[in-house]
Amino acid sequence: MLVGLQLGEIVAYRNEKRGALVQNVVPVRMLENSQSNGGSVSLQFHTENAFHPNRPDYVGLLCLRPAHQEEVGTYVASIRQALPLLSDKDRAILCENRFITSPPPSFRSEQKTEPHPLLSGDIDDPDIRVDFHATAALDDTGAEAMSRLGEALAAVRSALHLRHGDMVFLDNRLVVHGRSAFTPRYDGTDRWLHRVFVHLDNRRSRARRPGGGAVLM
């Protein structure tokens, strides 16, 4: 949290881990096949809380206990590196309101998003907003461009093999992340991360933070 506060304000979401400001990322029995951080199947590339109007600007992960298997990694890929692999036509399609993103089941109150672009801002240095599990294109043209975006991100992917005490902050505007599959033991010795979310400008989310607190509705 102290490092996160150098970047901005720590926030959390009421519907996610009950609004905990520091969240545990551990494999949870019965969630093994879910596309959530309690799962242990391969977690697809995503912008954190891609469905949410006030997504985190940064996601901080601190490793308390590494995975048993050395090869388990948090995958990251930056749109800055993937963009040159995309054609001008695909870039233009990805900048259009042709995609919708569903909230995870835990955010029961939220609706699907309005149609939104996957890339926004400067066409040569865009922000990215996508969740390859939860985002769907409204038509085939969009779906094909989204698929090529996924290939471009996979081509520039790198893996972070977090060890005890390692901390990483991901720029959630530019970088998607995911995780390899692993085999949990559920015996109290599994991989364990702490996670925090940072907003650069608390004012933007004020309407969703009752009482001016840190937890968004």
Ligand SMILES: O=C(O)CCC(=O)C(=O)O
């Ligand atoms: O387990 C990981 O390395 C990352 C999981 C994840 O996507 C998250 O906690 O937001």
Ligand SMILES: [Fe+2]
């Ligand atoms: Fe995530």
